Amino acid sequence: xxxxxxxxxxxxxxxxxxxxxxxxxxxxxxxxxxxxxxxxxxxxxxxxxxxxxxxxxxxxxxxxxxxxxxxxxxxxxxxxxxxxxxxxxxxxxxxxxxxxxxxxxxxxxxxxxxxxxxxxxxxxxxxxxxxxxxxxxxxxxxxxxxxxxxxxxxxxxxxxxxxxxxxxxxxxxxxxxxxxxxxxxxxxxxxxxxxxxxxxxxxxxxxxxxxxxxxxxxxxxxxxxxxxxxxxxxxxxxxxxxxxxxxxxxxxxxxxxxxxxxxxxxxxxxxxxxxxxxxxxxxxxxxxxxxxxxxxxxxxxxxxxxxxxxxxxxxxxxxxxxxxxxxxxxxx
Amino acid sequence: xxxxxxxxxxxxxxxxxxxxxxxxxxxxxxxxxxxxxxxxxxxxxxxxxxxxxxxxxxxxxxxxxxxxxxxxxxxxxxxxxxxxxxxxxxxxxxxxxxxxxxxxxxxxxxxxxxxxxxxxxxxxxxxxxxxxxxxxxxxxxxxxxxxxxxxxxxxxxxxxxxxxxxxxxxxxxxxxxxxxxxxxxxxxxxxxxxxxxxxxxxxxxxxxxxxxxxxxxxxxxxxxxxxxxxxxxxxxxxxxxxxxxxxxxxxxxxxxxxxxxxxxxxxxxxxxxxxxxxxxxxxxxxxxxxxxxxxxxxxxxxxxxxxxxxxxxxxxxxxxxxxxxxxxxxxxxxxxxxxxxxxxxxxxxxxxxxxxxxxxxxxxxxxxxxxxxxxxxxxxxxxxxxxxxxxxxxxxxxxxxxxxxxxxxxxxxxxxxxxxxxxxxxxxxxxxxxxxxxxxxxxxxxxxxxxxxxxxxxxxxxxxxxxxxxxxxxxxxxxxxxxxxxxxxxxxxxxxxxxxxxxxxxxxxxxxxxxxxxxxxxxxxxxxxxxxxxxxxxxxx
Numbered sequence: 061x062x063x064x065x066x067x068x069x070x071x072x073x074x075x076x077x078x079x080x081x082x083x084x085x086x087x088x089x090x091x092x093x094x095x096x097x098x099x100x101x102x103x104x105x106x107x108x109x110x111x112x113x114x115x116x117x118x119x120x121x122x123x124x125x126x127x128x129x130x131x132x133x134x135x136x137x138x139x140x141x142x143x144x145x146x147x148x149x150x151x152x153x154x155x156x157x158x159x160x161x162x163x164x165x166x167x168x169x170x171x172x173x174x175x176x177x178x179x180x181x182x183x184x185x186x187x188x189x190x191x192x193x194x195x196x197x198x199x200x201x202x203x204x205x206x207x208x209x210x211x212x213x214x215x216x217x218x219x220x221x222x223x224x225x226x227x228x229x230x231x232x233x234x235x236x237x238x239x240x241x242x243x244x245x246x247x248x249x250x251x252x253x254x255x256x257x258x259x260x261x262x263x264x265x266x267x268x269x270x271x272x273x274x275x276x277x278x279x280x281x282x283x284x285x286x287x288x289x290x291x292x293x294x295x296x297x298x299x300x301x302x303x304x305x306x307x308x309x310x311x312x313x314x315x316x317x318x319x320x321x322x323x324x325x326x327x328x329x330x331x332x333x334x335x336x337x338x339x340x341x342x343x344x345x346x347x348x349x350x351x352x353x354x355x356x357x358x359x360x361x362x363x364x365x366x367x368x369x370x371x372x373x374x375x376x377x378x379x380x381x382x383x384x385x386x387x388x389x390x391x392x
Numbered sequence: 393x394x395x396x397x398x399x400x401x402x403x404x405x406x407x408x409x410x411x412x413x414x415x416x417x418x419x420x421x422x423x424x425x426x427x428x429x430x431x432x433x434x435x436x437x438x439x440x441x442x443x444x445x446x447x448x449x450x451x452x453x454x455x456x457x458x459x460x461x462x463x464x465x466x467x468x469x470x471x472x473x474x475x476x477x478x479x480x481x482x483x484x485x486x487x488x489x490x491x492x493x494x495x496x497x498x499x500x501x502x503x504x505x506x507x508x509x510x511x512x513x514x515x516x517x518x519x520x521x522x523x524x525x526x527x528x529x530x531x532x533x534x535x536x537x538x539x540x541x542x543x544x545x546x547x548x549x550x551x552x553x554x555x556x557x558x559x560x561x562x563x564x565x566x567x568x569x570x571x572x573x574x575x576x577x578x579x580x581x582x583x584x585x586x587x588x589x590x591x592x593x594x595x596x597x598x599x600x601x602x603x604x605x606x607x608x609x610x611x612x613x614x615x616x617x618x619x620x621x622x623x624x625x626x627x628x629x630x631x632x633x634x635x636x637x638x639x640x641x642x643x644x645x646x647x648x649x650x651x652x653x654x655x656x657x658x659x660x661x662x663x664x665x666x667x668x669x670x671x672x673x674x675x676x677x678x679x680x681x682x683x684x685x686x687x688x689x690x691x692x693x694x695x696x697x698x699x700x701x702x703x704x705x706x707x708x709x710x711x712x713x714x715x716x717x718x719x720x721x722x723x724x725x726x727x728x729x730x731x732x733x734x735x736x737x738x739x740x741x742x743x744x745x746x747x748x749x750x751x752x753x754x755x756x757x758x759x760x761x762x763x764x765x766x767x768x769x770x771x772x773x774x775x776x777x778x779x780x781x782x783x784x785x786x787x788x789x790x791x792x793x794x795x796x797x798x799x800x801x802x803x804x805x806x807x808x809x810x811x812x813x814x815x816x817x818x819x820x821x822x823x824x825x826x827x828x829x830x831x832x833x834x835x836x837x838x839x840x841x842x843x844x845x846x847x848x849x850x851x852x853x854x855x856x857x858x859x860x861x862x863x864x865x866x867x868x869x870x871x872x873x874x875x876x877x878x879x880x881x882x883x884x885x886x887x888x889x890x891x892x893x894x895x896x897x898x899x900x901x902x903x904x905x906x907x908x909x910x911x912x913x914x915x916x917x918x919x920x921x922x923x924x925x926x927x928x929x930x931x932x933x
Binding site: 067068069070071073074075076077078079085086088089091095097098099100101102103105106107108110111114141144145146147148276302308309310311312313314317 | 402407408410882883889891919
C-alpha cells in the first residue's frame with residue numbers, strides 16, 4: 061500500500077465501524093458493554109434520558125475499571141429505572157432525595173477516601189430539575205469544595221416525570237404545563253436564561269463539558285476524561301424527551317443533532333474555567349428546522365406564526381455561534 | 393418474613409418487566425435492492441462486492457463480482473456504468489466510482505492469477521455456443537460453472553467479438569481481453585476459431601449438442617443511399633474497426649468524415665485521429681442532446697481534436713469532397729432538410745449508421761420469429777425453436793457489452809434448467825433502497841476519485857489506453873464511498889442507539905437481532921440506521 065487510507069465510509073460518526081480496530085470503536089459498540097441501565101426500564105418510547113444515562117454510565121464504568129458508585133436525584137431517571145422493588149441498574153446505585161444528589165455523592169467520595177479506596181470513582185446524576193433548580197445549592201457546594209465527583213445532568217429542559225412543568229432549563233417560548241401557549245406571550249417567558257455549565261465554569265472546577273445523545277463518541281470521550289480527573293467535574297447532556305417536547309419517538313437523536321447544528325445547544329468543554337474545546341457545527345441549519353418537529357413550539361408556527369419569537373430564538377443561536385466559535389472561520 | 397423495617401418485597405431486576413408489550417410498531421431488518429444492482433444490465437451484486445472491497449478483501453470482492461460477470465477487467469473499461477448513474481451517492485456529492493473499482497478488481501485478479509472456483513459436477517450435457525463475443529463468453533462461463541460441457545464456435549480468428557473488432561484498443565487493451573477469455577477457457581470451455589456455423593440445426597446434430605446459445609452479434613454495417621462519384625472513398629465503421637486488428641491498417645486519408653452519431657461513430661473518429669488524420673469530422677443529422685453516443689465519449693473525442701458537424705446530412709460524395717445539407721429539428725425533434733448545402737473536403741467517408749445481424753445460420757429452423765432483423769426470444773431467452781436460445785446484439789435490446797453479458801448469464805440459467813427438465817425461477821427482487829431511506833449524516837464527506845487520463849498529445853497519436861486505473865489506496869477509498877444502500881454493513885448504530893438495549897449484537901458478519909421482549913417500538917434504530925436497512929412495520933394487535 062503506497063499511502064495510508066484515512067477514510068472509513070462512516071468514520072467515527074456511527075457507533076461502531078467494522079473497518080476500524082475494536083479499540084477505535086465506541087464503548088457502546090462492544091458486546092461486553094456494562095449495559096448499566098438494563099432492559100425492562102419503564103421510560104417512554106424513544107427516551108433520550110435512558111439512552112444518555114446508559115451512554116454515560118457505561119463509559120464511566122469502563123473508565124473507572126468497573127469501580128463506580130452512582131448517586132441519583134429524584135426524577136424520571138430514578139422513577140422509571142427503580143420502581144420498588146425492581147431496578148434496571150447494573151451498577152452500585154443509590155437514591156436519596158430530589159435535591160441532594162451532589163451532597164450524597166460528596167459523602168460517598170469522602171467515605172471512599174476514609175476507607176482508603178481511591179480507585180472507586182463517584183458519579184452523581186439527575187435531571188435538569190434536580191440539578192439546575194432543586195439541587196442547585198448542593199451542587200454549587202460540591203463545586204466550591206472541589207469534591208471528587210462527576211456530576212452529570214441529563215437535560216431535557218423541564219420536569220417531565222411530574223407532568224412537564226417548567227424548570228430553569230426550559231428554553232424561551234417552549235410550552236410546558238405551567239407555561240401554556242396562551243395570552244400575549246405564549247409559552248415560557250424569554251428570561252435571562254440559566255446556563256449551569258457556565259455557572260460551573262465560574263467555580264473554576266477542573267472540568268466542565270456539554271454533550272448530546274447525538275454525538276456518542278464525543279460524550280464517551282468527555283466522560284472518560286472526567287473520570288480520570290480528581291476533583292469536581294460537571295457534565296450537561298442534552299437528552300430530548302419525546303413526551304415533554306411533543307416529538308415523535310424516533311426523532312430523539314435527530315433533535316439532539318439539530319439542537320447542536322442550529323447553535324442552540326453549544327457543545328464544548330472547559331478546564332478550570334477556560335473553554336478548551338468546541339464541537340463545530342458540521343452543516344448549519346436555521347432554528348426553525350429544530351423547532352418545527354416539536355409540538356411544544358407548535359404555537360410559533362400556527363395560523364399566525366410568531367415570527368418575532370422565532371427570531372428571538374434564532375438570535376440566541378447566533379449569539380451562541382459567535383460566543384463559542386461554533387462555525388469554522390469563513391463559514392459564519 | 394425476615395426483612396428489614398418497611399421492606400416487604402424481594403429486590404428484583406427490571407428484566408421481569410417485558411416492555412415489548414407496549415409496542416405498536418415493530419422494527420425488522422431486511423436487505424434491500426440498491427439502485428446500482430437494480431441498474432446493472434449484467435445483474436451484478438454491486439453493493440455486495442463493494443462491501444468486501446471496503447475491507448480490503450479484494451479477492452472476496454472479485455469472487456462475488458464474478459458470480460454474475462466473468463469479465464470485470466473488461467467491464468471496468470468498456471461498461472457505460474448505468475450503476476453510477478443510479479448511485480444514491482450522486483445526490484450527496486458524486487456517484488461512487490463503481491466502474492473504476494471494478495476495473496481495479498479485474499486487473500488485480502489478472503495480476504494475482506485468481507481462477508474461478510466452485511465448478512459444479514459434470515452434468516453430462518453439452519451445449520453449443522455460437523459466437524465468442526461478450527454474450528457467448530458469459531453464457532459459456534455460467535454454463536461451465538453449472539457443470540455443462542461447452543463448445544464455442546467462433547467465426548472469427550480470435551475471441552471477443554465486438555470487444556475486439558469493435559472497441560478500439562485505446563479503450564480496451566487486448567491483453568486484458570485475452571486474460572479474461574483465457575480464464576473462461578480454463579474452465580474447460582472449448583473455443584473453435586474460424587468455425588462459422590452455417591446452419592445451426594446441422595451443427596447441433598453433428599456435434600450431438602443438447603442445447604444451443606446463439607450470440608453471433610451484429611456485424612453487417614448498415615448502408616445509406618448516398619449518391620457517390622466513382623472516385624469517392626466510402627467505407628463502413630465495422631470494417632474500419634475490424635481492419636485495425638489486422639496487419640494492414642485502413643487507409644483513411646488526411647481528412648476523414650464519419651457519418652453517424654452513435655458510440656461507433658466516435659470510436660472511428662478517434663481511431664482516424666490516431667491514424668494520422670489532420671481532420672476527423674463527425675457529421676450527424678441531429679444535435680448533441682439527441683446524439684445517442686455517451687456524453688463522456690463525445691467529450692473525450694472533442695478533447696482529442698475530433699470535430700462534430702451537427703444538424704447535417706451527407707447528400708453527395710465525390711473524390712476529395714462531400715456535399716452536406718443543413719438540417720433543422722421540427723417540433724417533434726426530427727431533422728428536416730432546409731435546402732441549404734455546403735461542400736466539405738473529405739478523403740474518405742466512414743459510415744457508422746448501425747449494424748444488422750447475419751441470421752443466415754437460422755435458415756430453415758422452424759418456429760422462429762424474426763422482426764426488425766433480430767430474433768425474438770421469450771423471457772427465458774429461448775427462441776421459438778426448442779432448445780435454441782439467443783442473446784446479445786442479435787435479439788431485441790440495447791447493444792452494449794454489459795447487456796450482452798447479462799443475456800449470457802440469464803440464458804445460461806434457463807438453459808441449465810431446461811437441460812434438467814425444470815424451469816428457472818429467479819429469486820424475488822428485494823424492495824428498492826431509495827435515497828430517501830438513508831440517514832446520510834453518518835457518512836464521511838468524500839468527493840469522487842478521478843481516474844488519471846493519458847496526455848492529450850499521446851491520445852491523438854497512439855493507441856495507448858486513454859483512461860488509467862486506480863491504485864490500491866485510491867480504489868479502497870473509492871469503495872469506501874459506497875453508502876451500502878439498504879444493506880446492513882454492521883456499523884453498530886442500532887445496537888448503540890436503542891434506549892432499551894433491545895438490539896442484540898451477534899458478532900462479526902452475523903449482524904443483529906431485535907429482542908422483542910423489550911423493544912418498545914420507538915423507531916430510533918430505524919431513523920438512525922445510515923443505510924435504511926430497518927423498516928418499522930405495524931404490529932398485529
